[in-house]
Amino acid sequence: MNVPEIFGSDVFNDKAMREKLPKDTYKALKKTIAEGLPLDIHLANVVANAMKDWAVEKGATHYTHWFQPMTGLTAEKLDSFISPTDDGSVIMEFSGKELIKGEADASSFPSGGLRATFEARGYTAWDATSYAFIKEKTLCIPTAFCSYNGEALDKKTPLLKSMEAINRASMRILKMFGSNATRVIANCGAEQEYFLVDREMYSHRKDMIFTGRTLFGATAPKGQELEDHYFGTIKTRVAAYMRDVDEQLWRLGIYAKTKHNEVAPCQHELAPIFDTANVATDHNQLTMEIMKRTARKHGFKCLLHEKPFAGINGSGKHNNWSLSTNTGVNLLDPGKTPAENAQFLLFLVAVIKAVNDYQDILRASVATAGNDHRLGANEAPPAIISIFLGDELTGILEALAHGDRYEGKRMEMEIGVDVLPHFPKDTTDRNRTSPFAFTGNKFEFRMPGSRLSCGGPITVLNTIVAATLDKFADELGSAGNFRQSLEELIKREYKNNSRIVFNGNGYSPEWETEAAERGLLNLRSTPEAIPCFCHEKNVKMFSLYGVYSETELKSRVEILLDEYCKTIKIEALTMADMAKKDILPAAATYIKELSQTAQLAETFGAETSFERDLVTRLSKLAAQTYENLGVLERELGECSGIQGVEALANAFHDRVLPAMADLRTAADEIESLVGEKYWPYPTYGKMLFYVM
Ligand code: ADP
Ligand code: MG
Numbered sequence: 001m002n003v004p005e006i007f008g009s010d011v012f013n014d015k016a017m018r019e020k021l022p023k024d025t026y027k028a029l030k031k032t033i034a035e036g037l038p039l040d041i042h043l044a045n046v047v048a049n050a051m052k053d054w055a056v057e058k059g060a061t062h063y064t065h066w067f068q069p070m071t072g073l074t075a076e077k078l079d080s081f082i083s084p085t086d087d088g089s090v091i092m093e094f095s096g097k098e099l100i101k102g103e104a105d106a107s108s109f110p111s112g113g114l115r116a117t118f119e120a121r122g123y124t125a126w127d128a129t130s131y132a133f134i135k136e137k138t139l140c141i142p143t144a145f146c147s148y149n150g151e152a153l154d155k156k157t158p159l160l161k162s163m164e165a166i167n168r169a170s171m172r173i174l175k176m177f178g179s180n181a182t183r184v185i186a187n188c189g190a191e192q193e194y195f196l197v198d199r200e201m202y203s204h205r206k207d208m209i210f211t212g213r214t215l216f217g218a219t220a221p222k223g224q225e226l227e228d229h230y231f232g233t234i235k236t237r238v239a240a241y242m243r244d245v246d247e248q249l250w251r252l253g254i255y256a257k258t259k260h261n262e263v264a265p266c267q268h269e270l271a272p273i274f275d276t277a278n279v280a281t282d283h284n285q286l287t288m289e290i291m292k293r294t295a296r297k298h299g300f301k302c303l304l305h306e307k308p309f310a311g312i313n314g315s316g317k318h319n320n321w322s323l324s325t326n327t328g329v330n331l332l333d334p335g336k337t338p339a340e341n342a343q344f345l346l347f348l349v350a351v352i353k354a355v356n357d358y359q360d361i362l363r364a365s366v367a368t369a370g371n372d373h374r375l376g377a378n379e380a381p382p383a384i385i386s387i388f389l390g391d392e393l394t395g396i397l398e399a400l401a402h403g404d405r406y407e408g409k410r411m412e413m414e415i416g417v418d419v420l421p422h423f424p425k426d427t428t429d430r431n432r433t434s435p436f437a438f439t440g441n442k443f444e445f446r447m448p449g450s451r452l453s454c455g456g457p458i459t460v461l462n463t464i465v466a467a468t469l470d471k472f473a474d475e476l477g478s479a480g481n482f483r484q485s486l487e488e489l490i491k492r493e494y495k496n497n498s499r500i501v502f503n504g505n506g507y508s509p510e511w512e513t514e515a516a517e518r519g520l521l522n523l524r525s526t527p528e529a530i531p532c533f534c535h536e537k538n539v540k541m542f543s544l545y546g547v548y549s550e551t552e553l554k555s556r557v558e559i560l561l562d563e564y565c566k567t568i569k570i571e572a573l574t575m576a577d578m579a580k581k582d583i584l585p586a587a588a589t590y591i592k593e594l595s596q597t598a599q600l601a602e603t604f605g606a607e608t609s610f611e612r613d614l615v616t617r618l619s620k621l622a623a624q625t626y627e628n629l630g631v632l633e634r635e636l637g638e639c640s641g642i643q644g645v646e647a648l649a650n651a652f653h654d655r656v657l658p659a660m661a662d663l664r665t666a667a668d669e670i671e672s673l674v675g676e677k678y679w680p681y682p683t684y685g686k687m688l689f690y691v692m
Pocket of ligand 1: 187188189190191258271272273274275320321322323330441442444
């Protein structure tokens with residue numbers, strides 16, 4: 001495989017544009033993209049035609065506006081390029097109009113009441129900052145998806161708006177420092193965790209098929225306690241799968257870089273090299289899609305659920321986030337000169353303040369039914385938001401804020417005069433228990449679940465930091481003595497917001513107590529977290545930047561809570577089905593077998609204590625399971641009468657989830673007692689350890 005040759009070969013990227021477009025069209029398009037201007041129709045016609053020729057040459061027959069509805073997945077509706085001619089044949093056509101804008105009858109996408117079904121149309125518009133690409137013989141045009149009133153129906157539109165917000169706010173600050181940059185870009189590198197299980201075994205598990213996770217399952221004799229999987233040798237079959245995925249990603253111009261085994265058995269990670277946040281979001285969506293599709297070919301099922309198995313780690317998607325200028329400066333990198341350092345400290349303190357002020361929506365941005373099983377489960381960050389800065393950086397900020405000496409590296413530091421010591425990455429990245437860690441020149445947000453689009457959390461992060469930087473810019477802009485005001489601001493804001501900084505063990509129970517004392521939020525579940533989007537301060541902030549209007553926020557809360565309820569309802573129904581149709585019958589069959597054996601054995605006076613004992617225990621557990629099943633069904637039934645999505649979500653959380661847990665406990669105990677050949681499903685042991 002010649003990687004440089006295949007890399008980006010399925011993408012209408014800069015190289016392809018230069019080759020396929022007339023020179024002046026190429027220049028005009030580049031300018032339009034760089035300045036974020038709307039695309040002129042004459043220009044679009046030329047571009048569309050060249051794009052089509054390029055795609056057809058590569059075997060494409062269709063095109064689609066590829067978009068990211070609020071389901072968190074991607075959507076596409078394919079149109080072929082064919083256009084009839086007078087003589088009954090066809091030619092391949094693609095117009096500028098079709099490139100720029102698509103119509104999507106989108107009444108079946110969740111809109112949270114934004115688009116009444118009688119006004120079913122939405123439209124999609126090309127996001128020219130993300131290249132078109134070919135997937136499955138289809139030219140895909142990355143697009144934003146809006147209602148005809150201009151309300152965002154997708155994850156991309158708000159993300160693009162937040163990129164603009166962070167650009168404008170950061171540029172105000174940079175101008176004060178005399179920077180010659182003209183644009184600030186938010187970057188994202190998304191580390192993607194996933195599980196691979198054998199497809200044949202998967203196909204025997206209703207729970208995985210319907211819900212993506214196991215709803216029953218006794219623990220295997222072995223879990224992850226030997227710590228022998230993390231970075232372990234990759235099994236041949238898995239390695240072949242990974243190679244296949246890499247190749248496809250490279251063809252799509254995705255910088256797939258790192259792959260390794262993760263902590264849990266059958267768990268792996270793929271990390272690309274970071275990119276502009278909106279491109280990284282698109283690329284991550286494609287990565288997930290390709291990971292799933294490729295698994296089939298290799299006899300695997302790729303699980304992207306946040307918690308497919310109880311008792312071992314779940315999967316996250318660490319969002320590494322930073323800000324950089326179009327002149328190549330990373331604004332979260334401590335610089336080499338006093339001025340660069342002062343600027344770095346200002347951006348750092350802005351992030352600290354933003355995260356402290358908006359803990360609620362940062363937490364809400366990662367809230368899903370699946371991720372609730374992960375956050376706070378002593379393997380992933382807790383549901384409490386805090387920032388890890390590392391001892392060195394914290395020491396410096398503490399010393400600055402309190403006018404002390406910082407003994408580790410230097411005596412008294414003066415902002416804008418002294419140079420900060422450089423923080424090598426190794427000393428700052430030791431804490432894996434922090435939800436939001438500074439790792440040398442970027443922040444790593446570790447709460448997002450493996451399935452989540454990067455769009456949501458990055459939109460929130462961009463916007464809250466933009467809002468904070470704007471406040472700083474207002475203050476500094478009207479100050480007399482810039483350097484002095486800067487120093488005062490950094491000290492004050494660090495002091496006022498330092499409660500969010502925590503370098504200790506985020507998994508420890510003591511932290512929960514301490515965090516409560518510090519007044520930090522602990523939003524344990526999705527129904528608690530999601531409504532925060534509509535709190536007044538958040539509505540104000542989002543609408544100020546045009547990222548989400550109040551209507552859009554309301555609709556999003558509605559959609560997210562509705563999704564939560566539906567997810568749990570499907571899980572509960574699946575459990576009930578499994579208990580009734582498979583688990584109780586399995587128990588009954590085994591009980592019958594044991595009873596008959598005992599009866600037979602007794603006819604010649606043999607010992608039957610084993611059969612009797614097991615029959616007694618199993619019968620008890622089966623009765624318990626049956627009773628718990630009844631409770632679950634009753635709770636579900638009562639939920640169906642509840643009005644209002646918030647009340648319903650709370651009921652699912654407070655009543656249905658505990659009933660599910662009880663049902664599982666009893667059934668799992670049955671599994672641990674029943675003979676293997678009587679059990680209807682592949683066990684945890686088989687699924688997690690038998691993959692060759
Ligand atoms: P780890 O967190 O496992 O130590 P890496 O250091 O390889 O991993 O980084 C993880 C991710 O962070 C990668 O996707 C990488 O490209 C991304 N990353 C590195 N630098 C930046 C940056 N300045 N901004 C955003 N993401 C970055
Ligand atoms: Mg990392």
